[in-house]
Amino acid sequence: MEIWLIQNGKKTGPFNDYEIRDRISNQLLDSDDYAWHEGLPSWVKLQEIDLFKNEFEAAKAIQPPPLPAVFPAARNQVLSKIKCPYLFRRFWARWFDLMIYLAAWWMLMYVAGGNIKAMILNQWVQLLLFMPWLAIEAALLHWFGTTPGKWLLGIRVVNEDGSALTLKSAMLRSLIVWIAGLGFGWGLLTALCHVMSWFTARNIGKPVWDHIGQHKVTVAPVNAIKIIAVIFLFIAAMQLQVAVRGPHDQEIFLQEYPDFKEFFEKGKPWHLPIKD
Numbered sequence: 001m002e003i004w005l006i007q008n009g010k011k012t013g014p015f016n017d018y019e020i021r022d023r024i025s026n027q028l029l030d031s032d033d034y035a036w037h038e039g040l041p042s043w044v045k046l047q048e049i050d051l052f053k054n055e056f057e058a059a060k061a062i063q064p065p066p067l068p069a070v071f072p073a074a075r076n077q078v079l080s081k082i083k084c085p086y087l088f089r090r091f092w093a094r095w096f097d098l099m100i101y102l103a104a105w106w107m108l109m110y111v112a113g114g115n116i117k118a119m120i121l122n123q124w125v126q127l128l129l130f131m132p133w134l135a136i137e138a139a140l141l142h143w144f145g146t147t148p149g150k151w152l153l154g155i156r157v158v159n160e161d162g163s164a165l166t167l168k169s170a171m172l173r174s175l176i177v178w179i180a181g182l183g184f185g186w187g188l189l190t191a192l193c194h195v196m197s198w199f200t201a202r203n204i205g206k207p208v209w210d211h212i213g214q215h216k217v218t219v220a221p222v223n224a225i226k227i228i229a230v231i232f233l234f235i236a237a238m239q240l241q242v243a244v245r246g247p248h249d250q251e252i253f254l255q256e257y258p259d260f261k262e263f264f265e266k267g268k269p270w271h272l273p274i275k276d
Contacts (some may be wrong), residue, residue: 003015006034019163020035020046025218026218086217089222092153094177099234101136102241103240103241117248127184138173141165141173141174145157153230154222156220158216158218173210173213177207
């Protein structure tokens with residue numbers, strides 16, 4: 001259903017019903033704001049539309065209590081904890097997406113007959129490995145407001161006013177995540193960027209990429225089936241990468257540390273055969 005709104009004397013829209021719900025839950029719309037959708041004879045207040053009657057009561061019920069009268073520094077800490085919840089859920093949603101993408105990428109390289117070992121050793125390949133994902137993620141956020149991992153874990157990304165991200169802003173967001181959140185995908189730098197991003201989110205209420213782009217993240221409840229699906233697919237994606245890269249990573253490691261050869265020969269994990 002497409003819905004039009006009147007805000008500050010101007011007609012805006014159309015919006016999907018879930019976008020209206022998001023705005024109501026985040027107190028961006030008032031019950032007395034006027035709205036219209038096809039089938040209504042005239043503009044009516046939002047609270048008079050059957051679809052949203054219960055949304056305003058629900059929004060009031062989940063609002064946090066008033067902030068205590070504390071010193072400014074302590075007040076900011078309380079505020080940041082209220083503003084930026086579900087950081088771990090967002091963390092796992094991102095890494096789920098990356099694991100699925102990496103598994104698909106390495107499998108595609110294997111099927112195409114690529115030189116897996118040379119790719120692992122090529123620093124440029126490692127640097128640019130996530131570039132295709134940036135475009136894919138940006139397109140998904142622009143069109144759907146979510147990605148596979150975010151969808152499974154009940155996460156959506158929208159602008160502060162509840163509207164969808166433009167393709168340009170979504171691409172910029174993905175690029176900032178790649179640099180400031182993932183550290184270009186380089187081992188220890190990635191870990192350091194994760195820690196810095198966590199502290200930034202706790203201090204300003206959101207990660208730097210959402211702060212710069214003026215985006216917000218909405219989170220919905222997740223059922224057990226989706227959680228099981230996340231765990232199963234995450235493990236499967238990791239196993240697929242081990243199957244493709246495993247023998248090459250082992251070969252590279254043994255070239256550097258030949259003393260471990262006997263250790264690896266005791267138990268050989270399953271992997272795909274190496275292609276010449």
